[in-house]
Amino acid sequence: MDLKLVIAQLNFLVGDIEGNAQLIIDEARAQVGRADAIVFPELAITGYPPEDLLLRSHFIQRVELAVAQILSRVRGIHLVVGYPRRRDGRLYNVAGVWRDGEVLVEYEKHKLPNYSVFDEKRYFSPGREAVTFDLNGVRIGLTVCEDIWEVEPAAMSRAAGAQLLLNINASPFHIGKAPEREELVQSRARENNIPILYVNLVGGQDELVFDGGSFVVDAEGELAERLPFFTATSKIVDLSPGGNETSRITPLMSEEERVYRALVTGVRDYVRKNGFNGAIIGLSGGVDSALTLAIAVDALGADQVEVVMMPSRYTAEMSNQDAIAEAELLGVAYRSIPIEPAFNAFLEMLAEEFAGRPVDVTEENIQARCRGIILMAISNKKGRILLTTGNKSEMSVGYATLYGDMAGGFAPIKDVPKTLVYRLCRYRNSIAEVIPERVLERPPSAELAPDQKDSDSLPDYAVLDQILERYVEQDQSVTEIVAAGFEERTVLRVIGMVDRNEYKRRQAPPGIKITRRAYGRDRRYPLTWSKRRD
């Protein structure tokens, strides 16, 4: 087939209809004369996911105006663009094909994901028809994202005569997703003996990171092209015989690198797209805040990040030293504000109220909340976003203080299990040492009580993380987890903590989904329910 197509793997801002339209116009115009068509991701005009903005009638009107504007301003190239489209009082998620001011065809997405983080049946009606168009004598079929995960839409397109299939996507990252989607598309190509061009979105949007990595597979299911991950870029794909010999297949990265770059992308886009004047982090000398700092610096630059140490009577001198070393290794501004004056003030103010009652977790929470007040005050005063440093293991079992260390605008590693936190630190150190070795070797401690260690109240993280993955991500029952070799008492204790602490997670800041099932919209649990164990 004599065909040159541009994969436009770009970063669109949700709701910025006019800005996204301009980006489409600029990219398309730049490719006129160089390619036959340019292919944009799913819902490119609105960004993905636009959520309940789609319920606003005027929002859809603005999309219609943007479509008209792009049509009027681009000539000489086919455009394949994703957008929401009203027809007969219903809304469809379409891939439109346009040329020289004319809408040639519009394909309405068949398969609407309504699981995990997706709510597409809340907004869209499903399409029923296969849609193809001809370009340079080649019949090209259309599908949108989820369509390619099922057998039917590609087969319908093939039956309608398609010789090449376009699949436009907004496919979010999680661990293992990139190879999974490639294998899936490869088998879909083989089933139908048809090449498939997979175009993905790139960039962070709230809790999701779209990882790019668009690719082409040939009719035998062989990978013919792969674009970079986590990078906004356009690339011409030459489908003529021998055309792809010049193409470079970007290699898949290690799992640690993929996760790390997803986190950097997520932080960068959340901070920039929301217009913050940089970020602030409370640095404890522990491994979680060390990793969060490294991610923030890689995302924003050292001059856009500042850290505060807030030692208390329970803070080891080693922790202060390590925190300073981390800040200096990364070149960020730091200072220390001890929390004792405020902590003491609260203890005195509450002395009468608490008279005769034993010291308990309340006093630990007060310390964490004093730190939260200091960090939020600096954040408010300077317009820098406060990044929280809690990991998924802690979020799971509630080993964090609401309005204390959970206070902040964004939680970069909230979906990263503690054992993976260590792996990511070592990955980052393999590029250049930014986290002192001692931080990775000391036993973890919240330092909220004398000689406290995480292992006093939690199982080893290696055990904890496996139980959590089975319970939270795989929906295994107690019986199943115990059968896999874990002690029943431990399993029951861990699951009990997970269930009891949903109320904390409900008030947690957003963070980046990197596992198969993150907390948040990906896992919708009631707060009130009988936590009887199954």
Add this chain to the structure above:
Amino acid sequence: MDLKLVIAQLNFLVGDIEGNAQLIIDEARAQVGRADAIVFPELAITGYPPEDLLLRSHFIQRVELAVAQILSRVRGIHLVVGYPRRRDGRLYNVAGVWRDGEVLVEYEKHKLPNYSVFDEKRYFSPGREAVTFDLNGVRIGLTVCEDIWEVEPAAMSRAAGAQLLLNINASPFHIGKAPEREELVQSRARENNIPILYVNLVGGQDELVFDGGSFVVDAEGELAERLPFFTATSKIVDLSPGGNETSRITPLMSEEERVYRALVTGVRDYVRKNGFNGAIIGLSGGVDSALTLAIAVDALGADQVEVVMMPSRYTAEMSNQDAIAEAELLGVAYRSIPIEPAFNAFLEMLAEEFAGRPVDVTEENIQARCRGIILMAISNKKGRILLTTGNKSEMSVGYATLYGDMAGGFAPIKDVPKTLVYRLCRYRNSIAEVIPERVLERPPSAELAPDQKDSDSLPDYAVLDQILERYVEQDQSVTEIVAAGFEERTVLRVIGMVDRNEYKRRQAPPGIKITRRAYGRDRRYPLTWSKRRD
């Protein structure tokens, strides 16, 4: 028709499969010999909504065991029960009809709501068949909740010969809902010339309150029976000729009473079902905390509620007096903990950091957060839930401090617009004066800066609430709102505040939905988006 049916308008706990099964067994056994059938609400066995618990395979197995247990333990009466049912690898939301250990029929819900707070397409597949059963020579059709809001399911049931239609529900409260659902069911009865028995759930579940008010309409669409609202109760409905003459139609309450009782129900069930040892409230002397206190006392009893006043340098003496008067009128324990020592400690700790920068909202937030720490400390120490006192108008425009006055486990009035707060106070005072008149007459103030008034930075609440309702609940555009007679500058300012403050609402505690569209799962907005005005 010679038929006596029991409407079992009961309060089930989500996830308490074994407890709910026992409740069904007890209620059914109590009616043996008194009625021909007993009808329970939608998903009675799991409670509603069970959310992602439905994705757990073992959860569904437990439902199957519970069904078997109920079957084995109740004889001599038909049961109509709602539960999730696996068939051919798919899950259905069914109404099962059982008698003497046998499942007679199972109706699979046709219409799955996937809008507003509902996510039923996330879990269930739609049924396609009409299902009827015969009892005492009467053919009875089945529908589940949403089915009755569309034309088709009732018509299909009628076409299958149904002479009476049962509609089992889990229909949550919002303002205007009760008359709306009655009118709907009345017209459905008239369309099909069939009597309809509407059985609703009752009780609070996180952000939802199920208001009960089950009812019967005859084939002419006349209301023949209405059960009480907000009360768990069972009632025998005699459908024989003249049988309903003894029935009492519970009158509809005023809008204020319905909302107030919804709030009381929501607080009571959240606190009790989650096992808290009562509630604590920060009392400011303002109208919002006064109303929250009255609701809490009506929900839990005065001995289960305590209040704390936390004056600062900006607190008017009048505010302290009014707060004391409120506590004394309702008979709750109160004490005062001035925040000055902690506030001063933070100002000193941050003096160097903030040197040369003007005083701004940061210092106001520190005060609110000092109060949050005190209240949370008492909550932690005593196991009492902290109730926050913010209203919907404040939540909308971000006139609240994250981790400050927004700190707490439950936010009773977060969906109540300020103008309705006043109406509810007057309603409550009409029963017995619990809120001093002066509180209702003073201009509202956050008292976080000298001589501060809400009207310094917000439009009049009468105007604000109308703009908010149009924008948030009705999805109107700026153009539409301005066309309705509001000043464009004000509309743009209000909408800008709503959009910018989504991040605060995302971290807010849960609260009770009472309007057509609450914040939370009912309104799913991105945090990151181009807030360009439409």
